[in-house]
Amino acid sequence: MALPKYTEPHYRIWHYIYLTICAAVFFFLIAPLFVIFPLSFNAEEFLVFSDGMKRLDPDAFSLRWYKDMIYGTKNPWGLATKNSFIIAIFATMGSVILGTVAALGLSSRHMPYKGLIMAVLISPMIVPLIISGVAIFFFMAKAGLAATHLGIILAHIILGTPFVVITVTATLSGFDHSVTRAAASLGSNPVNTFMKITLPLILPGVISGGLFAFVTSFDEVVVVLFLAGLENTTIPIQMWTGLREQLSPTILAVATCLIILSTLILVTAELLRRRSERLRGINR
Amino acid sequence: MSSETKQILTTDGIPLEVSLKKAERRNKIKAFLLVAPLLLFIIITYVFPIGDMLMRSVDDKMVTQMLPKTFKAMEKWDGKELPDEEVFAAFHSDFIKLVEEKREGKLSTQLNYTKNGFKSIIKKLRRKSKSFEEGNYKEQIMGVHKRWANVEYWQAIKRRAPAYTGQKYLKGIDMFKNENGEIVSVPEDRRIHRVLWLRTLEIAFFVTVFCFLMAYPIAHLLATLPMKYSNLLMICVLLPFWTSLLVRTASWMILLQQQGLVNDFFVGIGLVADDNRPEMMFNKTGSYVAMTQILLPFMVLPLYSVMKTISPSLMRAGKSLGGTPFIAFWKVYFPLTIPGIGAGCLLVFILAIGYYITPALVGGASGTLISNQIAFHMKSTLDWSFASAMGLMLLTGVLAIYWVYNKLVGIDNIKLG
Numbered sequence: 001m002a003l004p005k006y007t008e009p010h011y012r013i014w015h016y017i018y019l020t021i022c023a024a025v026f027f028f029l030i031a032p033l034f035v036i037f038p039l040s041f042n043a044e045e046f047l048v049f050s051d052g053m054k055r056l057d058p059d060a061f062s063l064r065w066y067k068d069m070i071y072g073t074k075n076p077w078g079l080a081t082k083n084s085f086i087i088a089i090f091a092t093m094g095s096v097i098l099g100t101v102a103a104l105g106l107s108s109r110h111m112p113y114k115g116l117i118m119a120v121l122i123s124p125m126i127v128p129l130i131i132s133g134v135a136i137f138f139f140m141a142k143a144g145l146a147a148t149h150l151g152i153i154l155a156h157i158i159l160g161t162p163f164v165v166i167t168v169t170a171t172l173s174g175f176d177h178s179v180t181r182a183a184a185s186l187g188s189n190p191v192n193t194f195m196k197i198t199l200p201l202i203l204p205g206v207i208s209g210g211l212f213a214f215v216t217s218f219d220e221v222v223v224v225l226f227l228a229g230l231e232n233t234t235i236p237i238q239m240w241t242g243l244r245e246q247l248s249p250t251i252l253a254v255a256t257c258l259i260i261l262s263t264l265i266l267v268t269a270e271l272l273r274r275r276s277e278r279l280r281g282i283n284r
Numbered sequence: 285m286s287s288e289t290k291q292i293l294t295t296d297g298i299p300l301e302v303s304l305k306k307a308e309r310r311n312k313i314k315a316f317l318l319v320a321p322l323l324l325f326i327i328i329t330y331v332f333p334i335g336d337m338l339m340r341s342v343d344d345k346m347v348t349q350m351l352p353k354t355f356k357a358m359e360k361w362d363g364k365e366l367p368d369e370e371v372f373a374a375f376h377s378d379f380i381k382l383v384e385e386k387r388e389g390k391l392s393t394q395l396n397y398t399k400n401g402f403k404s405i406i407k408k409l410r411r412k413s414k415s416f417e418e419g420n421y422k423e424q425i426m427g428v429h430k431r432w433a434n435v436e437y438w439q440a441i442k443r444r445a446p447a448y449t450g451q452k453y454l455k456g457i458d459m460f461k462n463e464n465g466e467i468v469s470v471p472e473d474r475r476i477h478r479v480l481w482l483r484t485l486e487i488a489f490f491v492t493v494f495c496f497l498m499a500y501p502i503a504h505l506l507a508t509l510p511m512k513y514s515n516l517l518m519i520c521v522l523l524p525f526w527t528s529l530l531v532r533t534a535s536w537m538i539l540l541q542q543q544g545l546v547n548d549f550f551v552g553i554g555l556v557a558d559d560n561r562p563e564m565m566f567n568k569t570g571s572y573v574a575m576t577q578i579l580l581p582f583m584v585l586p587l588y589s590v591m592k593t594i595s596p597s598l599m600r601a602g603k604s605l606g607g608t609p610f611i612a613f614w615k616v617y618f619p620l621t622i623p624g625i626g627a628g629c630l631l632v633f634i635l636a637i638g639y640y641i642t643p644a645l646v647g648g649a650s651g652t653l654i655s656n657q658i659a660f661h662m663k664s665t666l667d668w669s670f671a672s673a674m675g676l677m678l679l680t681g682v683l684a685i686y687w688v689y690n691k692l693v694g695i696d697n698i699k700l701g
Contacts, residue, residue, distance in 0.1 A: 011609055022505045025498045029580055030520040032535040033527060035545065039538060048543045098322040105318030110311035117319060124330055128638020128682060130655040131675045134662060135333035138340070158330050161322060219528045222640050226662065239530040243645050247537060255531040262526040270522070 033259060040065055040252035047247055065253040076238050077254060084234040087149060088217040091156035095213035098157065099164025100206055104198075106165070107172040118165075125162035129222040132159065137226040147229030155223050160213030167212065171205025171276060204276035211269050215262075334679075341452050341673035347394050347444040350387065351378045355445040363442055366435050372422040375441075376413070383410055397667065398451075399440035405429040452673035457481070477657070477674075484653040487571055487643075488636035492583075494576045495632045496625065499583035503624075506584070507591035521588075525581035533642050536574040540565040540646065566648025574646050579635055583628035590624030626693040634682055654678055 003015055043062040044050050052060025069077050105111055106118060124132055136155045137146065145151030175198075183193040199206070221236035228237055235254065242251045292300040348355065353374035361367045382388045392406035405428070412428045426433040443451075443461065454460050454467060458475040462468050469475065506514045506521070524532060539546050547561045556562060564570060594617065602612030640655040647653070654674065661671040 018501060019505075022502050025502045025580075026517060026520045028498070028577060029524055032532065032539060032577060033524060035535050035538055036531065047538050047541070049545070098325060102319045102322035105315040105320075108311065108315035108318075110308065111315040111319065112312055117323060120331065121319075121322060121326060124326070126634070126682070126686070127334075128634070128655065128678060130638050130640050130658050131334070131337075131679050132330070134658065134668075134671055134675050135330060135337055137662070138336050138668075139329050139333040142336075154329060158326065161326070165322075215526060219530075221530065222659075225659070236528065236530055239528075239534070240641070240645075243530065243534055243537065247534070251534060252538075255528070255534055258528045258531050259523075262528065262531075263523065266519070266522050266526045269526070 036252050036255050036259065040249060040256045042249055042252075045249065047249065047252070065249040068250045069253045069257075072250065075250070076233055077235070077250075080233050080235045080238045083149070083232055084218055084236075087152050087156060087232075087234060088214050090153045091160055091217040092210050092214040094153065094157040095160035095164050096206060096210045099161040099209060099213075100168050100202075102161070103165050103168035103172060104194075107169050107175070121165050122162040124158050125166075129159075133223040133226045136223055140227055146227055147232060149232060152224055152227050152232055152234075155227060156213075156217035156220060159220060159223065160216050163212035163216065164206070164209035167205045167209035168202060171202045175201065204272045208269055208272045208276070211265055211272075215265060334676075337672040337676055340669045341676055342448045342450060343669060344444060344449040344451075345447045347391065348447045350382055350391050350394075351375065351441070351444075353378050354441065358442050358445060361442070363439055364435075366422075366433065367438055369420070369422045371438075372425055376416070376421040376425065379409065379413065383413065395441065395444065397670075398444055399437060401431055402437070402440075405431045405437075452670045453677065455670060456674045456677050480652070480654050480657055483568075484637055484655075487568070487575070487651075487653060488633050488639075491572065491575045491579060491636045492629050492633045494572070495580050495583040496629060498576070499580055499587055499628065500621075500625075503584050503587035503591055506588050507594075508596065521581050521584050524577070525585075529578065529641055532578050533574060533645050536570070536577070536642075536646055537565060540570055540573065565646050566651070568647070568651045570646035570648065571643045571651035571653075574642050575636060575639060578642060579632045582631045582635060586627035586631065587621065587624040590621055590627075594620050623693065626689065630685070630689050634685060637682065638678065 003012060007015070038053065039047060039049070041061040041063065042050065042053065043060050043064060050060050068075065102121060106114060106121075111117070136158060140146045140151040140155065143151075145154065179197055179201075180193050183197050184190075188196070219236060221234075221240050224232070224234055224237055225240070228234065235258070239251055239254065242248060294300055294303045296303070354371060357371040357374035358367065361371055379388065379391075382391055388406060388410055392403045395402035395406070409425065409428050409432070412424075416424050431437050451461060456477055458470045458477045459467055460470060502517075502521070506517055509517070538544055541547070542561045542563065544564075546564060547556070550556045551558050551561065564573070598616050598620070599609075599612050602616040603609060607615065637653075638655055639653055640659060643651055643653050644656050644659075647656075655678070658671050658674050658678070661667045661674070
């Protein structure tokens with residue numbers, strides 16, 4: 001944003017100060033993530049940049065910690081990765097199905113007590129996680145589901161559905177209901193109408209809600225800490241124990257992989273958001 | 285014409301009004317049936333358990349059920365002097381039963397919550413009670429340990445008689461009910477919880493302020509830059525947002541350690557001496573820095589989405605009507621961003637007030653929050669009723685914030701992304 005020519009000098013100075021502040025904040029936001037990359041290739045065991053690394057000596061870099069992450073003996077990352085994906089995938093499916101169906105009902109103008117029900121449905125997102133963790137733990141312990149995959153999946157469905165409900169209701173708010181009526185008048189049954197007409201139109205919202213649910217589950221550690229036994233360990237749990245006990249460079253290798261994963265998710269989410277805005281006719 | 289002839293009938297011969305109402309009701313039921321599965325699921329697995337927390341936090345039946353005869357005998361005791369033989373005999377009989385069921389350990393844990401020092405004297409009593417003779421239990425029990433002859437310990441037992449109690453809530457704010465039934469504060473050196481509550485509020489407040497001060501300029505920049513630049517810069521906000529919390533905490537642990545880059549930088553510019561590197565982690569500084577960076581996107585996104593809707597011509601109009609850029613900003617632009625400010629601050633403050641992971645990793649002893657205490661009681665001391673009580677106190681606080689926010693700004697004005 002270039003300044004107009006007639007800008008007075010002291011506003012010009014102010015403008016540059018403002019841009020400097022912005023640059024500093026962006027740096028503060030993004031720079032910490034980039035510390036992880038180089039250190040994960042460290043040939044040494046310490047989590048500081050060695051002199052060799054500062055000189056860019058190739059010998060100071062190695063893939064040692066990536067090998068340790070994948071092949072290391074008695075290392076938990078394999079099991080944790082498997083568990084994380086199983087839990088996140090099932091939790092996402094559950095959240096998407098329950099959340100989308102509920103959003104359909106909520107965006108009907110006939111729905112009674114809309115505000116109250118919405119408040120209940122999104123409450124897991126509003127209540128601090130630690131409290132949700134305690135409450136869900138009490139339920140799972142009573143139901144005999146503590147330290148089981150099913151228990152953790154159910155817990156993550158609870159935490160994930162609010163995102164799906166919010167994104168899908170938002171998408172449905174711009175939805176033209178006359179198309180479903182048209183389908184019905186042409187003889188389509190409700191299920192068929194949903195699958196063929198409604199779902200394709202609201203798909204961006206459903207997928208971005210699903211992405212939120214996936215990330216929530218994949219990254220969730222507070223509730224899992226209460227629920228998980230040794231067999232249910234997940235990537236966040238392993239990182240948590242690792243960070244508490246000894247900060248090993250293997251964790252940084254895992255963290256690098258997670259940053260790559262989140263970049264992929266970010267790109268997908270952004271593409272979806274733009275597509276959905278285009279479909280909803282929000283052009284900027 | 286009479287009113288009956290006016291009535292419109294459907295082809296089935298049913299009055300239209302009735303038929304419409306029926307359709308309306310059917311639609312209502314249909315909509316509700318769609319919501320029902322999720323609603324039931326959330327109510328059963330989430331809303332009821334929070335109610336369960338409430339029950340647990342006031343439930344004190346355990347001790348009541350372990351010492352039924354004792355409490356019955358204690359009803360007549362005025363609680364001033366040592367109780368008489370009847371109470372001792374009843375306590376002995378309850379205790380023998382507990383030892384047979386191997387539950388005396390639980391009793392000692394429970395009583396220890398009320399008053400420290402029960403653990404050892406109950407262990408001692410169990411050992412000695414095997415060789416007790418019948419009758420005159422008062423003297424025999426008092427002979428086991430001098431604390432059994434101390435009236436304060438019997439008063440502590442009597443305090444556990446009611447099946448419901450608010451004492452966990454009192455403990456949460458470092459107060460207790462003393463021998464005379466007055467509610468008093470614990471001695472100053474043992475007031476750990478009040479310090480924690482205040483610190484939680486303090487850290488949440490300042491993290492919100494820091495986030496606001498940092499987010500406002502960049503949200504403004506993102507909203508006013510041409511699309512192709514702002515999309516690029518938006519990545520700087522969204523990438524941390526989508527990145528694992530633990531990854532971001534780990535990066536701060538690396539940066540803030542004593543040999544870390546931040547300290548290197550300070551040494552490099554000569555701010556601190558190399559042999560005198562400040563401790564920036566495992567204290568409040570660590571919590572502040574890491575939480576501010578982690579929660580910043582939650583402030584930027586609502587601000588951005590509000591600023592995006594403000595037409596730039598408004599600022600131009602303000603300036604053309606004679607306002608300096610500062611006045612135009614303050615009188616025109618800033619008030620329009622208030623919904624975004626409200627949403628961002630609410631979001632960040634509430635997330636910060638319940639933060640657990642980051643303070644536990646980088647906060648050390650002086651940077652931990654109330655959530656860490658809740659987790660500690662859930663996992664280490666297993667005093668679940670106390671954890672529940674503190675959780676509900678936190679929840680009440682959060683709901684109160686929402687309520688105030690709703691009164692001031694209106695919850696519908698929240699805009700998320």
